[in-house]
Amino acid sequence: MIARMNPRRTRILLASASPRRRRLISWLGVDADVTHVTTPEDLSAGLVPSRLAMRIAQEKALAVPADDRLVLACDTIVVLDDAVLGKPADSGDARRMLRLLSGTEHSVMTGVALRAPASQAVVSFSVTTRVRMRELTEAEIDAWIAQGECLGCAGGYNIERHLASVDPDECFNNVAGLPLCHVYVALRNHEAGATVEGLTSPIARCDAALGRTCLLGPRVCEV
Secondary structure (H helix, E strand, O other): OOOOOOOEEEOEEEEOOOHHHHHHHHHHOOOOEEEOOOOOOOOOOOOOHHHHHHHHHHHHHHHOOOOOOEEEEEEEEEEEOOEEEOOOOOHHHHHHHHHHHOOOEEEEEEEEEEEOOOOOOEEEEEEEEEEEEOOOOHHHHHHHHHOOOHHHOHHHOOHHHOOEEOOOOOOHHHHHOOOHHHHHHHHHOOOOOEEEOOOOOOHHHHHHHHOOOOOHHHHHHOO
């Protein structure tokens, strides 16, 4: 862990090309800068999935040139039994993943890495969500792939498009790629040695956007 003495105020630099993460970060009340890094995402490293997601997130965070901003990087993977799924290589690979996941309950794990300003010191953690995907017909799979979004999604699907669902005591936005309450707590507790201006709890924003009452968020945020 990074020492929390005298945390200084700083901006967040989100290291992600994901439009979902770029939208969700604003739900924390912060105006983040955005950059994109390209790092290898080796899913065959022999690590347990949660540590694998953390390691890839750490590599992304460390690939950003150091400056006075706090770097936030994430990596999301889908786990079904012994199969670890990242982003599909092409539409055929996406079709294979969707057929594999159709009608299943599986896990989605997001690794989060926070790199301290002007430092190589990284704090990381992972969050796991249980997901149920409904039975998909071939026509539904073809229609989803035709939208062109699948290649940017772990497992080939975006939960925001109603292909899958989670219970109220699971983190919906973890599946979308950013476990907001967990990130909020890490930033609120200065785990990366910095104070972020304007930081606010995302619970109300999440509930309003999703039209439900999240049972997990208040427990995570201790409210």
